[in-house]
Amino acid sequence: xxxxxxxxxxxxxxxxxxxxxxxxxxxxxxxxxxxxxxxxxxxxxxxxxxxxxxxxxxxxxxxxxxxxxxxxxxxxxxxxxxxxxxxxxxxxxxxxxxxxxxxxxxxxxxxxxxxxxxxxxxxxxxxxxxxxxxxxxxxxxxxxxxxxxxxxxxxxxxxxxxxxxxxxxxxxxxxxxxxxxxxxxxxxxxxxxxxxxxxxxxxxxxxxxxxxxxxxxxxxxxxxxxxxxxxxxxxxxxxxxxxxxxxxxxxxxxxxxxxxxxxxxxxxxxxxxxxxxxxxxxxxxxxxxxxxxxxxxxxxxxxxxxxxxxxxxxxxxxxxxxxxxxxxxxxxxxxxxxxxxxxxx
Amino acid sequence: xxxxxxxxxxxxxxxxxxxxxxxxxxxxxxxxxxxxxxxxxxxxxxxxxxxxxxxxxxxxxxxxxxxxxxxxxxxxxxxxxxxxxxxxxxxxxxxxxxxxxxxxxxxxxxxxxxxxxxxxxxxxxxxxxxxxxxxxxxxxxxxxxxxxxxxxxxxxxxxxxxxxxxxxxxxxxxxxxxxxxxxxxxxxxxxxxxxxxxxxxxxxxxxxxxxxxxxxxxxxxxxxxxxxxxxxxxxxxxxxxxxxxxxxxxxxxxxxxxxxxxxxxxxxxxxxxxxxxxxxxxxxxxxxxxxxxxxxxxxxxxxxxxxxxxxxxxxxxxxxxxxxxxxxxxxxxxxxxxxxxxxxx
DNA sequence: GATCTCCGCTAAATCGGATTAGCAAGTGCC
DNA sequence: GGCACTTGCTAATCCGATTTAGCGGAGATC
Numbered sequence: 001x002x003x004x005x006x007x008x009x010x011x012x013x014x015x016x017x018x019x020x021x022x023x024x025x026x027x028x029x030x031x032x033x034x035x036x037x038x039x040x041x042x043x044x045x046x047x048x049x050x051x052x053x054x055x056x057x058x059x060x061x062x063x064x065x066x067x068x069x070x071x072x073x074x075x076x077x078x079x080x081x082x083x084x085x086x087x088x089x090x091x092x093x094x095x096x097x098x099x100x101x102x103x104x105x106x107x108x109x110x111x112x113x114x115x116x117x118x119x120x121x122x123x124x125x126x127x128x129x130x131x132x133x134x135x136x137x138x139x140x141x142x143x144x145x146x147x148x149x150x151x152x153x154x155x156x157x158x159x160x161x162x163x164x165x166x167x168x169x170x171x172x173x174x175x176x177x178x179x180x181x182x183x184x185x186x187x188x189x190x191x192x193x194x195x196x197x198x199x200x201x202x203x204x205x206x207x208x209x210x211x212x213x214x215x216x217x218x219x220x221x222x223x224x225x226x227x228x229x230x231x232x233x234x235x236x237x238x239x240x241x242x243x244x245x246x247x248x249x250x251x252x253x254x255x256x257x258x259x260x261x262x263x264x265x266x267x268x269x270x271x272x273x274x275x276x277x278x279x280x281x282x283x284x285x286x287x288x289x290x291x292x293x294x295x296x297x298x299x300x301x302x303x304x305x306x307x308x309x310x311x312x313x314x315x316x317x318x319x320x321x322x323x324x325x326x327x328x329x330x331x332x333x334x335x336x337x338x339x340x341x342x343x344x345x
Numbered sequence: 346x347x348x349x350x351x352x353x354x355x356x357x358x359x360x361x362x363x364x365x366x367x368x369x370x371x372x373x374x375x376x377x378x379x380x381x382x383x384x385x386x387x388x389x390x391x392x393x394x395x396x397x398x399x400x401x402x403x404x405x406x407x408x409x410x411x412x413x414x415x416x417x418x419x420x421x422x423x424x425x426x427x428x429x430x431x432x433x434x435x436x437x438x439x440x441x442x443x444x445x446x447x448x449x450x451x452x453x454x455x456x457x458x459x460x461x462x463x464x465x466x467x468x469x470x471x472x473x474x475x476x477x478x479x480x481x482x483x484x485x486x487x488x489x490x491x492x493x494x495x496x497x498x499x500x501x502x503x504x505x506x507x508x509x510x511x512x513x514x515x516x517x518x519x520x521x522x523x524x525x526x527x528x529x530x531x532x533x534x535x536x537x538x539x540x541x542x543x544x545x546x547x548x549x550x551x552x553x554x555x556x557x558x559x560x561x562x563x564x565x566x567x568x569x570x571x572x573x574x575x576x577x578x579x580x581x582x583x584x585x586x587x588x589x590x591x592x593x594x595x596x597x598x599x600x601x602x603x604x605x606x607x608x609x610x611x612x613x614x615x616x617x618x619x620x621x622x623x624x625x626x627x628x629x630x631x632x633x634x635x636x637x638x639x640x641x642x643x644x645x646x647x648x649x650x651x652x653x654x655x656x657x658x659x660x661x662x663x664x665x666x667x668x669x670x671x672x673x674x675x676x677x678x679x680x681x682x683x684x685x686x687x688x689x690x
Numbered sequence: 691g692a693t694c695t696c697c698g699c700t701a702a703a704t705c706g707g708a709t710t711a712g713c714a715a716g717t718g719c720c
Numbered sequence: 721g722g723c724a725c726t727t728g729c730t731a732a733t734c735c736g737a738t739t740t741a742g743c744g745g746a747g748a749t750c
Contacts, residue, residue, distance in 0.1 A: 038728075060734095121401060263637070366698085402738090
């Protein structure tokens with residue numbers, strides 16, 4: 001890309017010192033004695049010439065590139081992506097690192113190729129991310145490397161994980177309902193796990209359900225039922241419609257995602273039921289639509305931004321990485337879809 | 346990041362040749378004579394050792410890093426982002442390039458810092474992207490560099506632009522309505538330009554309106570009115586509600602974005618009007634919700650993926666870049682929100 | 691037989707920094 | 721004055737490739 005950059009040799013020449021001296025002066029290292037006079041001459045020369053070190057040359061020597069690799073299966077798709085990357089980008093910038101973003105599409109061969117590409121370019125560390133919270137096994141190229149798992153767990157792989165605290169999220173949803181007095185007529189839509197559409201080992205659903213049921217049990221309440229459903233609007237609509245058609249009259253719905261909630265809203269509206277007067281709805285994710293719905297949806301937010309931020313901060317921290325699991329809290333976004341419970345008729 | 350890599354010197358030693366010979370054999374260059382015997386010895390040694398060239402060292406010498414920089418103001422936010430990046434990633438991978446993704450947040454100082462960071466790392470080219478189609482002025486660091494403008498135009502800046510063909514999109518929306526027989530009672534919501542919330546110089550709205558009006562005029566039809574509205578669900582709801590409250594009875598709505606359409610749906614439902622029986626709706630963007638709405642929304646799609654792909658392909662093509670504007674077609678996604686026109690009552 | 695030309699390959703320089711080894715001048719101490 | 725030490729700086733290497741310059745030997749030419 002064009003341009004004859006100013007090199008350190010240019011700076012040294014202008015300052016009338018050796019490249020060695022220029023190097024030490026510019027890096028600010030104190031273990032080599034440089035007089036104040038020489039240092040300021042070098043700094044002045046560098047400033048006048050608009051000198052910027054060549055990161056490539058530096059990397060070659062130091063084996064560090066001030067660069068991170070972000071490897072994920074799919075970067076767009078639903079809840080994830082954008083905000084995670086933003087969080088990561090922000091944290092990386094704060095430490096003067098740049099991010100290589102890659103996408104494997106779930107293909108192992110592609111994955112290997114990309115990881116090798118990152119390693120060839122001397123990335124300092126790799127964030128291995130999944131768009132659905134599930135179990136993974138990172139490629140062999142990554143073994144022994146500085147790696148952090150984002151939104152996934154890899155048993156037996158020696159690396160820390162950062163995942164959303166889904167269990168606590170389930171509890172949060174349960175408590176939100178209990179706080180409004182709901183103890184009966186509670187149904188979970190899209191319950192234990194995401195079915196065909198999502199990859200194996202997805203555990204977000206399971207954990208949410210576990211937390212939810214735990215908190216209800218402690219309060220002496222329980223779920224009237226769990227309706228399995230894929231995690232999208234279409235299926236949410238279909239399953240809730242079916243539930244209503246079967247004659248059930250839920251008082252509260254715990255939907256596995258905002259998309260399912262969206263479908264649920266449509267089904268309830270069609271049945272002439274209003275939210276939250278007739279049915280309260282609490283959900284998970286906090287996608288954009290949560291705020292657009294009428295009434296706005298109360299939902300437990302996936303901490304996208306925070307996940308990305310934390311991943312980078314951990315991996316850029318110094319010292320060795322311990323293989324622990326960091327659970328990031330999922331905050332409740334209280335909006336208008338939970339109403340007070342009415343005495344059951 | 347740990348690991349003692351195999352170097353070319355290792356390969357040469359094992360093959361019993363000089364590093365020079367190894368280099369030529371591996372790069373497959375033919376302008377230097379290497380016997381078939383030597384070449385295969387080197388290739389075999391490289392394979393046995395699992396040799397991978399150090400991209401950093403290579404970049405230092407060749408000034409090219411097989412790397413691109415992607416600079417954008419905001420990477421998340423609404424329509425854009427995810428798919429654009431995916432498109433870019435795919436095209437980059439096809440040419441063995443990796444992508445640095447950065448986000449400036451619209452801050453010039455941050456922007457300069459990031460661009461310099463990219464340049465320091467020897468990126469081969471930079472894609473300067475905006476999330477809203479508007480006019481920009483790239484930072485001075487980018488002048489004279491290999492740059493491509495994505496989703497924006499920069500008058501006076503010598504670089505090609507890739508933008509969605511908004512004018513044609515407006516025509517497409519108009520034709521979709523005309524095809525269903527609509528020639529009267531057509532209103533545009535969120536018309537000429539995005540007001541306060543979006544940055545200056547956004548021209549997507551203007552161009553869409555121009556194309557729309559042109560096509561209506563040619564067919565002897567015209568807009569009953571243009572309602573200005575911010576490009577979000579909340580404002581779409583408010584403006585359409587107001588329109589209806591003022592006694593207007595539109596037969597078709599052209600909404601500036603799917604979010605506005607979403608709000609329009611809510612307002613229409615509240616007024617007891619059904620889509621598309623009472624009111625047809627055509628929109629722009631093709632966000633996820635377009636497919637979730639009932640009835641599903643007919644909308645002119647922003648070609649995100651294609652924009653990203655094309656940007657990378659152009660910038661990775663060889664030869665100098667010409668400062669022309671490439672307009673990417675916006676395809677119509679026909680769904681269920683346009684119904685046949687009824688005779689006006 | 692001497693000179694030329696190819697061939698096939700290697701030595702050495704280069705890219706732009708970081709780092710190690712070491713040198714000359716100045717200071718302190720006895 | 722002599723020796724040890726410190727100070728401040730520089731020469732030389734190294735990182736791992738790419739690339740230029742050039743060297744012996746074989747065959748061709750006259």
